[in-house]
Amino acid sequence: MKRVPWLVPTLYILFLLLPIYWLVNMSFKTTNEILGSFTLWPRNFTLDNYVKIFTDPTWYNGYINSITYVLINMVLSIVVALPAAYAFSRYRFLGDKHLFFWLLTNRMAPAAVFALPFLQLYSAVGLFDTPIAVALAHTLFNIPLAVWILEGFMSGVPKELDETAYVDGYSFWGFFFKIFVPTIAAGIGVAAFFCFMFSWVELLLAKTLTSVAAKPIAATMTRTASTSGYELGLLAAAGTLTIVPGAIVIYFVRNYIAKGFALGRV
Amino acid sequence: MNKTVNQKAWFFVLPVVLLVAFNAIIPLMTVVNFSVQETFGDNMFFWAGVRWFEQVLQSDRFHAALGRQILFTAIVLLIEIPLGLAIALTMPRKGPWVSVCLVLMALPLLIPWNVVGAMWNIFALPDIGLLGRLINGLGIEYNYTRQIFSAWFTMVLMDVWHWTSLVVLLCYAGLVSIPDAYYQAAKVDGARPWAVFRYIQLPKLKYVLTIAILLRFMDSFMIYTEAVVLTGGGPGNATTFLSIDLQKIALGQFDLGPAGAMSIIYFLIILFFSWLFYTLMMKDEAR
Amino acid sequence: MENAAFLSWMAWTWPTAAFFLFIFLCLVGMSVWEYYSPGGTPRHGILGLDTTRGDRLFISLLGSAFIFLAWLGLVGTPLWGPLAIALVYAFAVFKWV
Structure with a gap:
């Protein structure tokens, strides 16, 4: 036994x-x-399947497009989430709890509900079929995620740190960038990883908002699956390559995976 | 932590509010506008009142999709939560195997959702897939593109494969936060394993389990990509869940009115459950 | 011109615009009320929940939405019935929850 x-x-x-x-x-x-x-x-x-992917532009451009919008999204989400998370962790203000809940609902909202209006919205502002459109659309769930994760890490930093810095004569932004950001560097890394991951695994919005120029790798795969019949080897190789980015960095965040998926609440 | 009241903090959250509002509120308003009008294309809209809501709420198609969705979510929760808990309880707490377990278990969570679908599609093919071949080899007729039961079985198995690790990792995070002293005290008292679980581990796990149920409920309720790639909603409509049905109406048939009405009903259901779980979560967190 | 094109795809109607204006005014009104006369600590209501005024507004609105949906699904179009129920419900939520 x-x-x-x-x-x-x-x-x-x-x-x-x-x-x-x-x-x-x-x-x-x-x-x-x-x-x-x-x-x-x-x-x-x-290795023919892999050779084909790395030499055929319709394939490797898919990877480049995906990585482009994922990186834009990651940077954007972290940059705007940092001050917001600081505000949530340090201050009380009118409507703070409701705002926090509203952010959560966006993480929970089904992408299928937003797909069609997103298509029209981003066509109307002239961003359709650009990586920026997908990056912006993915902030819908990644900004709330980043805010929640960063808030969790920031609440673990004692408030005395802030107060000592002001006594030492730091301005707010001086303190924020020179002391506070390095203190929660691990949290920023974890938040960035999860923004990367959730943007990487999402397909519905990415596919809806692109047609040719910015087509993500995942959409290239679905096209191959439906049009060229049984090129399973190629499909499998492309799939294997999409697992690689996650597999490489997973070791570094292994102790924070639960925290990331639970929106920083564990 | 006692926080100071500072209304200027609004300036810090303003960029987040503006960006998320752009992405969330404008589309939501558009969906509401669509839901009360009829369109024949070319941006020509006619007032339709609440007709679409009435039609969707009274249609068999919506009831069937909602029923399938609830059934799927219920099955998945009933399997994943106990299984994840059991695995977390049997995982090693110390030593080199911890990292190996964590890394390998987290792997499915990081795979793009359509690749998950494609992977299971290949894995379960009756002729060249390992799983399909194995089940047919046992003498059970199995073909997920033709039989409803096979399709559901594959769908549930795929979701268990994809998401049980999330429950495991959450529970594990809860378990390692229990100080060793608790276990030693239990040992001194001669507590049985069941008592240790019931009075030491379960109370600690209550909070993480709430989060696990919340996340699994929400994500399985919105399942789209994996399911579409695996079965495309078939055979027939047997695995057409809410999101899939919505996409068929909106992007397939371009019936903006009914799609809008259905989106809002769907969104309200999600909103209610988000609020319910959030309230429960914050109650636990306050303690 | 740009603006007109931007708005036309959203397919605005007067009733939906009025609806969103109503929600927006509710939020503004609640904020002003809270700012000049704070509601204080959350109240422990009959549902066993600790709610502030904002929570009660949310519960009223969400509950009313479901009252309307249930009526549409079970009965049909004239919506005066659910409107009355929703108003009573909202009043009850603000009073007791």
Whole structure:
């Protein structure tokens, strides 16, 4: 009976890795092997699928577009969320609690509700099919997320820090950038990671707001899946490559993942 | 922390308010405007009153989609919350395996949603997918594009795969915050594992579980991308959940009026549950 | 010109504009009221919730929305019935919740 405890997490992790393995496995197979036989590992190991993605502009532009809007969104969200989170963590003001709740509702609002009006809104302001449109649209849920996470970190910093700085003759902004921001650097990193992640995984708005010039990689994938029939190997390779950015940085934020997903409330 | 009253703090939150309002309020107003009018294209609108609301609320199609949505959310919550809790309780608390567990478990959370759908699509294909092949090999007929039960089974399994880790990580974060002294005291008292769980761990977990249920409820209630990529709402309409149905009406048929009315009903449901869980959460946090 | 194009896609109507103006005025009114005569600490109402005036306004509005939806789903168009119920409900929320 003593052996049971580690068995549960192990089985669970195996279950998590199986579909990922299958995707990676497919990405190294030729189309013939995928369709012609059922093999547990690639018999004719090939890198053709990856070569195609890195040489065909319709594919690698998808990645560039995705990364562009994700980065714009990340910077924008953090920059505007920093002072707001400071205000929420340090001051009480008229309507503060309701404002905080209103931000939460935007994290919860279904993207499907906003897709069509977003299309019209961003067409009306002339931003349709640009990375900026997607970056701005994703602030809908990323700014609330960043505010909540940063507020959580900032509330952990004692108020005495602020007061000592003023006594030492710092102006507010001097204190904010020279002392406060470095103090919560870890929190900013975590918030940035989650803005990156949520913008990276979202597809509905990104797809609705772009057509050709700014098409994200995820949308390129859905097009391939529907038009060119069974290019599963290529699809699998593209999918594998979208997992990579998350997999690289995940180690650094491993202790904050719960905090990030719970809007800084854990 | 005691906060000082300072109305000038509004200037700090103003950029956030303006940006989010641009993204949230203008589209919401537009949806409300659409919901009371009829359009034949070319920006020609005619007043329709509350007709669309009446039509949507009394239509079988909406009831069916809402019913499927509630059923799906209920199943997913009933599986993911206990399973996530069980896994968190059996995870190691110390040692090198902690990081390995955390990293591997978080992996599904960071995969783009359409890739999750595509991955399961490939994984569950009856002829060349590992899962489909395995189930059919056991002598059970399984084809998620043809059979309703298979489609639901795959959908639920995919969601469990995708999101149980979130519950695990939240519960785990709650568990590691319990000081060792509590466990030692329980050991001295000779408490059984069940008593330890009931009187030490569960009270600590109440808050994180509220958040886990809130997040899982909301996200499963809005499921769209993964489901569309996996089954496209089929077979027939068997897995057409609320978001999928809404998109079919809005972008597929371009029926702005009914889509607007449905959006508002959908939004109000979400708003109610957000408020309910938020109130519960803040009550726990105040303690 | 730019502005006209920007507004036309939003398809404004007078009733919806009036509705949003009403909500906006409610918010402004509540803010002014709170600023000049603070409602003080939250009150513990019959639902077991601690609510301030703003919370009560939110509960009234959201509840009224559901009253209207339920009426439309179960009964039909003349909306005077739910309007009366919603007003009574809002009054009750401000008085007791």
